[in-house]
Amino acid sequence: MMDALSNVKSMECELHCPVCKEIVKQPVVLPCQHSVCLMCASEVLVQNGYPPPELPPEPNSPASTPNTRSPRQARRPMPSKADHRPIDRVLRSGFGTYPSPGRRRKEPPPAMLFPCPPCGREVELGEKGLTDCLRNLTLERIVERYRHTVSLGSVAVMCQFCKPPQSLEATKGCADCQASFCNECFKLYHPWGTPRAQHEHVQPTLNFRPKVLSCPEHDQERLHFYCRTCQRLLCPLCKLRRVHAGHKVAPVTQAYQTLKDKITKEMNYILSNQETVLGQISQLESATTQTEANSVAAREQLSQSVRDLTALLAERHASLSQALEGARQRRGEALAGQVAERRSLLEHAGLMAFSQELLKETDPPCFVQAARQTHSRLSTSIEGLQCFSLAADPSFRHFQLDVSKELKLLTNLQFIQAPLAPVIDTQKTLAYDQLFLCWRLPQESAPAWHFSVEFRRRGVVPGGGARGGIQGRLAAARWGWQRLEEVGGTSAVIDRLEMDSVYVLRVRGCNKAGFGEYSEEVYLHTPPAPVLNFYLDSRWGLHADRLVVSKEQRCARSVPGLSLMQAADRALTSCHLTADLLVGDVAITQGRHYWACSVEPGSYLVKVGVGLEAKLQEWFHLPQDMASPRYDPDSGHDSGAEDSLESPPPFSFLTMGMGKIFLPQAPNHHNNHGCNGNNPRRNPTIANSNSPASSPTGLTYPLPPRLGVCLDFEKGRVTFYDAHSLRPLWEGPVDCSGPVCPAFFFIGGGALQLQELVANRMADQTPVRRVTIQSRVTNLNN
Numbered sequence: 001m002m003d004a005l006s007n008v009k010s011m012e013c014e015l016h017c018p019v020c021k022e023i024v025k026q027p028v029v030l031p032c033q034h035s036v037c038l039m040c041a042s043e044v045l046v047q048n049g050y051p052p053p054e055l056p057p058e059p060n061s062p063a064s065t066p067n068t069r070s071p072r073q074a075r076r077p078m079p080s081k082a083d084h085r086p087i088d089r090v091l092r093s094g095f096g097t098y099p100s101p102g103r104r105r106k107e108p109p110p111a112m113l114f115p116c117p118p119c120g121r122e123v124e125l126g127e128k129g130l131t132d133c134l135r136n137l138t139l140e141r142i143v144e145r146y147r148h149t150v151s152l153g154s155v156a157v158m159c160q161f162c163k164p165p166q167s168l169e170a171t172k173g174c175a176d177c178q179a180s181f182c183n184e185c186f187k188l189y190h191p192w193g194t195p196r197a198q199h200e201h202v203q204p205t206l207n208f209r210p211k212v213l214s215c216p217e218h219d220q221e222r223l224h225f226y227c228r229t230c231q232r233l234l235c236p237l238c239k240l241r242r243v244h245a246g247h248k249v250a251p252v253t254q255a256y257q258t259l260k261d262k263i264t265k266e267m268n269y270i271l272s273n274q275e276t277v278l279g280q281i282s283q284l285e286s287a288t289t290q291t292e293a294n295s296v297a298a299r300e301q302l303s304q305s306v307r308d309l310t311a312l313l314a315e316r317h318a319s320l321s322q323a324l325e326g327a328r329q330r331r332g333e334a335l336a337g338q339v340a341e342r343r344s345l346l347e348h349a350g351l352m353a354f355s356q357e358l359l360k361e362t363d364p365p366c367f368v369q370a371a372r373q374t375h376s377r378l379s380t381s382i383e384g385l386q387c388f389s390l391a392a393d394p395s396f397r398h399f400q401l402d403v404s405k406e407l408k409l410l411t412n413l414q415f416i417q418a419p420l421a422p423v424i425d426t427q428k429t430l431a432y433d434q435l436f437l438c439w440r441l442p443q444e445s446a447p448a449w450h451f452s453v454e455f456r457r458r459g460v461v462p463g464g465g466a467r468g469g470i471q472g473r474l475a476a477a478r479w480g481w482q483r484l485e486e487v488g489g490t491s492a493v494i495d496r497l498e499m500d501s502v503y504v505l506r507v508r509g510c511n512k513a514g515f516g517e518y519s520e521e522v523y524l525h526t527p528p529a530p531v532l533n534f535y536l537d538s539r540w541g542l543h544a545d546r547l548v549v550s551k552e553q554r555c556a557r558s559v560p561g562l563s564l565m566q567a568a569d570r571a572l573t574s575c576h577l578t579a580d581l582l583v584g585d586v587a588i589t590q591g592r593h594y595w596a597c598s599v600e601p602g603s604y605l606v607k608v609g610v611g612l613e614a615k616l617q618e619w620f621h622l623p624q625d626m627a628s629p630r631y632d633p634d635s636g637h638d639s640g641a642e643d644s645l646e647s648p649p650p651f652s653f654l655t656m657g658m659g660k661i662f663l664p665q666a667p668n669h670h671n672n673h674g675c676n677g678n679n680p681r682r683n684p685t686i687a688n689s690n691s692p693a694s695s696p697t698g699l700t701y702p703l704p705p706r707l708g709v710c711l712d713f714e715k716g717r718v719t720f721y722d723a724h725s726l727r728p729l730w731e732g733p734v735d736c737s738g739p740v741c742p743a744f745f746f747i748g749g750g751a752l753q754l755q756e757l758v759a760n761r762m763a764d765q766t767p768v769r770r771v772t773i774q775s776r777v778t779n780l781n782n
Helices: 002-015 038-047 087-093 137-149 183-189 252-272 274-343 350-359 364-386 404-411 465-479 562-570 613-621 669-673
Strands: 027-029 035-037 112-116 121-126 172-174 179-181 225-227 232-234 249-251 435-440 450-458 482-487 491-494 502-511 522-525 547-549 555-558 579-583 592-599 605-612 651-657 660-664 698-702 707-712 717-722 727-733 740-747 750-754
Touching: 002 137, 027 038, 035 038, 038 112, 172 183, 179 183, 225 252, 249 252, 252 274, 350 364, 435 450, 435 502, 450 491, 482 491, 491 502, 547 579, 555 740, 579 613, 592 605, 605 613, 605 707, 605 717, 605 750, 613 740, 651 727, 651 740, 660 727, 740 750
Parallel strands: none
Antiparallel strands: 027 035, 112 121, 172 179, 225 232, 225 249, 435 491, 450 482, 450 502, 502 522, 547 555, 555 750, 579 740, 592 707, 592 750, 605 651, 605 740, 651 660, 660 698, 707 717, 717 727
């Protein structure tokens, strides 16, 4: 019994009004789902400039007797005795003044705003104020049971119909009459065989509530429906309104059962994890104790730091004062000597008196012997008189301290701050053979000693992570974040990741003050297949006079060669362009492989794709006519075109140029030979290079920063991606009956750069170049 009473008393904090901090009385539910006392809500609205409403009298229940009534109730004006309307009618009456039925309203009254303390923001009540706020009858019943359980319930409720001074204690209450009766009075006012005998009996109380909730806008209409979209209870008439058209409306019994089941499951989960709750309580209590102890230590450290500063300032003050005193003494002595020298030049004193006596000497040899030094002194004195200057500067301008910087530092003296949230550099961050994450700290941030990089795979949590309810959140907590601790610098490489997956990454800095805030989360999509590492092959397929390959063999640029310039010089109406082929130094014979490259936006025309190695060599070794753009050495079709119409093309390319990329229609054999430009022998000038943004043969889009290519050798399919977002751009078939090579075509000026492996960025030397028929693959799983 004592445990039950203790548990009930511990529930009291849940029954407090957020405004008055006391047990709620006549609670109403705000649109934000918080409950406040009706009297408190009205007082807050009046304080915010809204007109005072008409309120019913507060219930004269045992909890609000003069001995237990709060001081705030004494300041409230008591309502008149004539006003005994039920509270639900007052709520339906609304706040403010409204025009009479015969007068048209010029402008709708402004919506009332209620500052909700738990939310920390203003909640819009609407133009009707508290009219739309329903009473929280469930909370009232809980409060009533709480009052009967604790000491407040021991106060007797007296019969309201017994004549004083012989009033008896009430034993029954009538929900229809909203009054409490003793046994005799109840029989008297509820005679047997009359309709009153059918009234509902309740426990005696003076805080009667309506039996059921009714619609605040339609009197006596019960709330049978619940709008999931608006999260409001509706009556049948409210359901027919246009404002709820298309909303998810369910019977209130269904919403009741659904919400009850959810609360039951959540309660069962919490009750089944009481050990976790107790452990966290112990941890919090320990943290509270540590907080107190650490605050005392920090306060002592602060005092010690201030004492050290004071001691250092005192020491420095003594040193500077000593230097100033020494300068004063030296300057004073110099000026005193100069004063004594000038005093000796007075008529009857010092040097002048001695000189007068010296002039009285008549013996020439003796005079000459004694007068030489006096002559020298007099000459020096005359020079001093003519060029007079102070022997020392009396201003002491050089002994003034400039403490502006120190004062600024002392003014900005603060406790050490943790680093601010880093900013992810999305231009340098990428996912290729490994994840490369780059970031920087804001300029106003405190420096960081090191960083912590956290990442997790998205989409592997059953139930969709946070979107999967309790089970999803539990699974997410079980998977957790993986970390790279104490990362120096502002970049990190993450390996051993799954292919074709989305990873979430974030980073935070750490210094003496601890860890700072996390950066914004970034999402990186790993390639759909293992990354193929290759270099541009310079053995064949390279016209040295028109193509220049970098030393690392990962970049190529098309330049105007002598033969091309001669051909253009002979043309009068048009300029002939040739297709220059460049292939990779690796041929693929099995598996799925992915690689990426970037094309310079100013390139005229560049084609990126794959092709059969044999067909590429055959096309390259055939003679080319550099003078005539109409020369076609074959029948207009590649060798695969003469075969069955079902055979896939030997080449598959996408055309890019002038900042655009051309995406053909769904691939078929004619498109692959023509519109897609898969036969460079037949069409060296590239058909449809000037096609509009949308045409029957395809579409043009802005050129992505990087283009990804994924070849599935077994399926004979090649897919092109926007390598930055891994968004598929185009997919088509390709003949994989033999080794397939990455291939590139240049038509006119242009440049191409192969994507460098993230692993190579961290290496000190360039990897050894390989020329092989088998694929050299960098697997993300290794």
